[in-house]
Amino acid sequence: MISLQKSFYLTAKNLSYFCNLPVKKALLLDPRPQETPSLRRSDFVLKTILADGSEIVVLLEFLSSWKKEIPLRTLECRIRHILQESLPVKTFVILFLPSPKATYFYRDEEVHFKFNLVKLYEVPAEEVLEKGPECLLPFLPLFKNGKSLIDEAERKIYQAGLSRQSKADLLTGMAILGGLVSEEIPLKLIQRRRDIMIESAAYEIIKREGYEEGLKKGIQEGIQQGIQQGIQQGIRQGLLEAIELGLKLKFGARGVKLYPAIARIDDLESLRAIKQAIEVAKDLKEIEELIP
Structure with a gap:
């Protein structure tokens, strides 16, 4: 679903429509390495340039159906990206199917957090x-x-x-x-x-x-799997492109020779680890040790 994502998920026009923002350009940020296996990400993290030239980070979450943990997960993602990117962050949850339990905030005894909930079925x-x-x-x-x-x-x-x-x-x-x-x-x-x-x-x-x-x-189950698979494929492709460029810039032709073996890796966590290693490695052997 890589080309499908580029066609309608990540266009500036769609971002402008769904988020009601004057988007001039949006760039998909490479996923950061996970600190723990449970660390949650938004579907898309976009560094967004607005019409006035200012920059913000837009977090997009696409949901086929509502889950009660969404508000808290959304808050977790927002805080993490504020710390990582040092830019203002706007969060949008795009909900496909109606749910009476859908809400746009999280509240407890210490925190009151609001995010942007876009209910497509009401537009x-x-x-x-x-x-x-x-x-x-x-x-x-x-x-x-x-x-x-x-x-x-x-x-x-x-x-x-x-x-x-x-x-x-x-x-x-x-x-x-x-x-x-x-x-x-x-x-x-x-x-x-x-x-x-x-x-x-x-x-x-x-x-x-x-x-x-x-x-x-069971059409709904199959479609949801297809959407999720497409998202994962898009993330994998982005990681592979970043890895290929990193190998070329840092290690030249010797580094590029490793790319075919890396391109056969399906596990996203392994690819994230390789991408991070390229940024800090002093020797190509450090990268080779991460290839299964």
Whole structure:
């Protein structure tokens, strides 16, 4: 889901819309090494440059359904990034599905913390379809009345002056997210637009999770797994790119020779450890010892 994320999760236009911020540019920060196995991160940590040139850190958490621990987890992430980045931090939780228990604050006898809770299901889909850029259309099924506008959104994507790859990513994204609210949306899109959707990297997730063969069996679980898998793939790719650059800059050709072996590593914690080691290592052997 790497290309899918770049297409609609991390664009400045989407960040401006969801967070109501005048975003000029947003850069995904590399994940920091974990201090403990339980340390929690937001889905996306973005160093954001606003229209006036000021910089802030935006924490984005995407939730398909509400969990009671979200406010406290959100507070934990916010405090950690204030200390790490020494910049103002704004926190946004994007909630896909309705929940009567969803809240935008945490309070106990010592702390009162508020964050920004964006309930997609309360935002009129008509507004997004009429005024929003194409990169918002994959989210349309989750907006209020969005299910009734899927056909129009599909046509808008198909007729847009975008590359075929972008159309494939957007249509596949709409199929994945649409499956959270209706079994029919992914089936319909796959049946009608398979010729384009198969060109999207995210389409492989649909096939692996059995959307074509078993859409009517536990579709929500499969889609949630697909979304989470896409997020993990995006983080892994970011780490690999940082590692490759670090090896090249610090150790030259000798360092680059290690990259193919590192690129076969799936474990994110191992990749984080290697990235951190490159920053402080004095000898290439220190890196080699971390490669399984």
